[in-house]
Amino acid sequence: MTKKFSLITLTAMLFFSTMFVINPGLNLSSSGVSTAFAEAPGKSASAFDRKITARFSSDNAMEHIYHLSVEIGPRVAGTEEEWETAEYIQNELESYGYNTHIQEFGIPDRVEGSLTASYTNDEIPMRLATGSAGTDAEGLTAEIYHTGLGYPEDFTEEAEGKIALIQRGGFTFWEKTVNAAEAGAAGVIIYDNSASSNPFTPSLGGNVAPVPVMGITMADGEAMAAAAEDGHTATIQVTAFENQSSPNVIAVKEPKGGPPTGQDPEIVYVTAHFDSVPGSPGASDNASGTGTALELARILKAYPTEKEIRFVFVGAEEIGLLGARHYVSELSDDEISRSAANFNMDMVGTAWEQATALYVNVVDGQPNAVWQAASAAAERLGNDTLVLFQRGSSDHVAFHDAGIDAANFIRREPGTASLEPWYHTPEDTFDKISQERIQEAGELIGSAIYDFSSRTVPGRGPGGR
CATH class of the missing domain: 3.50.30.30 (Glucose Oxidase; domain 1)
Known part of the structure; x- marks a missing residue:
């Protein structure tokens, strides 16, 4: 990398209950969603979460964002720049110790x-x-x-x-x-x-x-x-x-005990798209989600988990969620049946002042396993920024359509749900990324993923839903 960034000094977080803004009229007690699998607030939870919060480095994430948005620039689906980005992601994942592969798919003229x-x-x-x-x-x-x-x-x-x-x-x-x-x-x-x-x-x-x-x-x-x-x-x-193709980059974190034997484990998908629209450096959309997901892949590699975690970096999102749809279409019936959740990161680091909320977008607007895990982690971390919201328009849609609990994490203005004014423009540049918000998103989403992947959800044992 050609640029270094100073570490953020973070104040130690107090762990206390907090209120979350959710869909109007939503009644969690009658939704059928249990939060029993999450760590209870307190000392044990804070120690558990500190495995993520103490190791997540927004410096590293910012370096990824800088490389993608400045040194590579616009990463339009099917172009050399998109393929260069895929190679960069693959090399980073392999440097963390993952076995990776590129999944190539055709895209429309x-x-x-x-x-x-x-x-x-x-x-x-x-x-x-x-x-x-x-x-x-x-x-x-x-x-x-x-x-x-x-x-x-x-x-x-x-x-x-x-x-x-x-x-x-x-x-x-x-x-x-x-x-x-x-x-x-x-x-x-x-x-x-x-x-x-x-x-x-x-x-x-x-x-x-x-x-x-x-x-x-x-x-x-x-x-x-x-x-x-x-x-x-x-x-x-x-x-x-014409006659172009686009790549997905996949790395698998095996569950505790190594590759599946006997009763196969559940699967958790951590996803982010790395392409951008023409003319846009795509720092927020979506180098921010890609950089955060890469850093989570680095730190989670060291920790044993009950569930298998798949890091799936997808191309061609901007022309119809094509990478995610292709990836899900290639999953077997057995893989679908073992799929527990999809945590999708898209535009998690904008510096736009009005984007004070971290939205958890779900296609049907209902709380699911991803919302559960995220809201439980936010409560443990004393974070009150989460909003449950009904919306598609990102890669979580492909997983939802296959019957997998899925949600998209994205920064928005509360109330209006507006995105930053430089969305999909040449102004989506590196200087408009907030390192503090990248750190916050990495800690919260990472804690949710680690907690969710490290235990069996009550009422849904390994291999069952």
Whole structure:
């Protein structure tokens, strides 16, 4: 690594009961979920958890995050950078003493876009319309032509060969695109008509456009409109990705006593995706989850557990949870029957001030084994940040759909459940990661995983559910 980080001095935690924010109306006493397997609060629990809290190093996790987001950068599914990341993860796991393997899977052909302009050095966040035309390898560079809402009468002969900048509203995106193309415009950029931190995806109603089409935010559109008055240009690049594959990286921690013999043990999955969206360094999404999971793999290697722990780092999450879905699809019926829980980490370290809560997202909104373990660990550690929330949109969905208790850990703003404003943008950079929150997530999630993996859940012995 090329960069070192100072250790965080952590105040010794008091262990006391705390309240958790959960789904409105949720009654844990009637949910059928038992917490009997967790350590009771007190001295024995604190000593048990200290095996994790004393060894989890946010310095190490931050070095992983730095390498992925700065030294590698954007890790788009199927690209050389995604494969380089997989190799890095595999090498790190093997340095901890794990046997690993790469699981390769094919991904669909697709197009990805980017947008730059002569008036700024930064890439402009955009969303490519489904059905957009492509460009050649060099992209399309042309003068910006600003034309209101894009009615036919808004275009003059000066639009020919230029990139039409059109405001959202009034009528459909497809009609705007047709009007621009008929006026001879070489490309179309549609900007939002309301404030939003993220660009939108123009829907073309299933049509295929004759020119490239993309959507941007209102703020970026207004800046581009002002620049158009001075004759500035924009560059649209739409690249086709064909015949690509993506990797998963898997390491297995055998249960106490070594490989399964006789009655096979339950399986716990610790997962994180390592790909990013185009143009984004993906420091929060999801180098933060990957770095935290790698550090947990390092420290858990030394401790015997009753359950088998599988560390599964997946690719191609950003294009449809493809890595996780492929991994789960390859599990045997016996493996599915022995699967106890999936702890999935995604965006656990943002420095965004409003993201004061660590959400435990579950697909059906109901408390499950992962929530149990996490809330019990949080109570022992005196942590009051957890929120139980109903949401998919990450790799835990693939495990849930197979009947496995699964949850996604992610930082959000409580109440609104908002993500940081630089989500899926070029601004998702290393300097916006909180080392303190990485430490907090590692200690809490690590304690939950270790506790859950180190005992048999009452009412569900090894090999049974």
